[in-house]
Amino acid sequence: MIEVIDLKKSFNGTEVLKGISTVFEKGKTNLIIGQSGSGKTVFMKCLLGLITPSSGSIRYEGRDYAEFSLEEKRDLRQEMGMVFQGSALFDSKTVEGNVMFPLEMFTKQSQEEMQERVDFVLKRVNLVDAHTKYPAEISGGMQKRVAIARAIVMKPKYLFCDEPNSGLDPKTAILIDNLIQEITEEYQITTVVNTHDMNSVMEIGEKIVFLKDGLKEWEGSSKDIFKTDNKAVSNFVYSSELFKKVRQMYLEERA
Numbered sequence: 001m002i003e004v005i006d007l008k009k010s011f012n013g014t015e016v017l018k019g020i021s022t023v024f025e026k027g028k029t030n031l032i033i034g035q036s037g038s039g040k041t042v043f044m045k046c047l048l049g050l051i052t053p054s055s056g057s058i059r060y061e062g063r064d065y066a067e068f069s070l071e072e073k074r075d076l077r078q079e080m081g082m083v084f085q086g087s088a089l090f091d092s093k094t095v096e097g098n099v100m101f102p103l104e105m106f107t108k109q110s111q112e113e114m115q116e117r118v119d120f121v122l123k124r125v126n127l128v129d130a131h132t133k134y135p136a137e138i139s140g141g142m143q144k145r146v147a148i149a150r151a152i153v154m155k156p157k158y159l160f161c162d163e164p165n166s167g168l169d170p171k172t173a174i175l176i177d178n179l180i181q182e183i184t185e186e187y188q189i190t191t192v193v194n195t196h197d198m199n200s201v202m203e204i205g206e207k208i209v210f211l212k213d214g215l216k217e218w219e220g221s222s223k224d225i226f227k228t229d230n231k232a233v234s235n236f237v238y239s240s241e242l243f244k245k246v247r248q249m250y251l252e253e254r255a
């Protein structure tokens with residue numbers, strides 16, 4: 001679980017995060033949405049410990065990050081998996097080499113143990129025949145699966161995904177979303193996803209935090225988002241005619 005309390009961040013006197021408080025529970029897929037420039041990336045980088053907040057606190061399993069020793073910060077970093085926008089795989093390494101990389105870097109496991117773990121996670125993301133292929137030889141959806149396998153190979157407590165669907169067709173995007181949600185639940189990970197994808201909001205939004213101008217404007221689940229009368233969130237989510245119609249049908253069905 002991650003608790004965020006009155007988080008603020010300024011750059012050169014400009015406040016970008018203006019006091020955000022929220023809770024991300026384990027076993028849940030938590031989404032951060034909001035317009036470009038609303039502070040999503042800065043917020044996620046604070047959660048990852050890559051940016052130091054100006055004030056406020058972030059608690060991991062109840063413990064304030066500011067109180068962690070350097071060693072504890074390093075340990076925490078190893079409990080965090082990350083799926084980057086565009087997958088960020090090493091082109092010169094095979095699928096297997098990419099997934100094994102964190103184990104080689106951060107553990108003292110034997111080759112056999114590492115191989116067993118790599119085989120397990122690749123199977124878990126439904127990639128069984130791609131071990132020796134290079135990223136350029138597989139599809140974007142498969143690359144995403146490799147990125148997810150690499151993110152979970154160290155058995156993380158926390159999983160952060162930055163725009164995991166960017167560049168994918170809608171059907172593949174839904175498969176990737178569902179995979180992230182399944183893994184989150186199965187391994188009881190606290191997952192935070194930064195997304196622009198409204199399909200993701202509807203499909204896997206167990207908890208959605210909507211940021212606007214550096215503030216939490218709204219939070220709730222994908223079900224709540226159908227019913228909300230918050231103008232900012234409905235203007236953002238229902239900016240397309242299709243989603244307006246979906247929402248209308250949902251509300252009519254329940255009238």
Ligand SMILES: Nc1ncnc2c1ncn2[C@@H]1O[C@H](COP(=O)(O)OP(=O)(O)OP(=O)(O)O)[C@@H](O)[C@H]1O
Nearest residue numbers: 011012016034035036037038039040041042043196
């Ligand atoms: N290192 C930095 N120095 C100064 N300003 C920054 C820095 N990083 C981000 N900002 C500013 O913080 C604001 C929020 O940026 P952020 O990247 O978090 O937005 P975002 O919601 O992730 O946008 P997008 O959806 O386009 O990725 C922007 O005005 C940005 O210019």
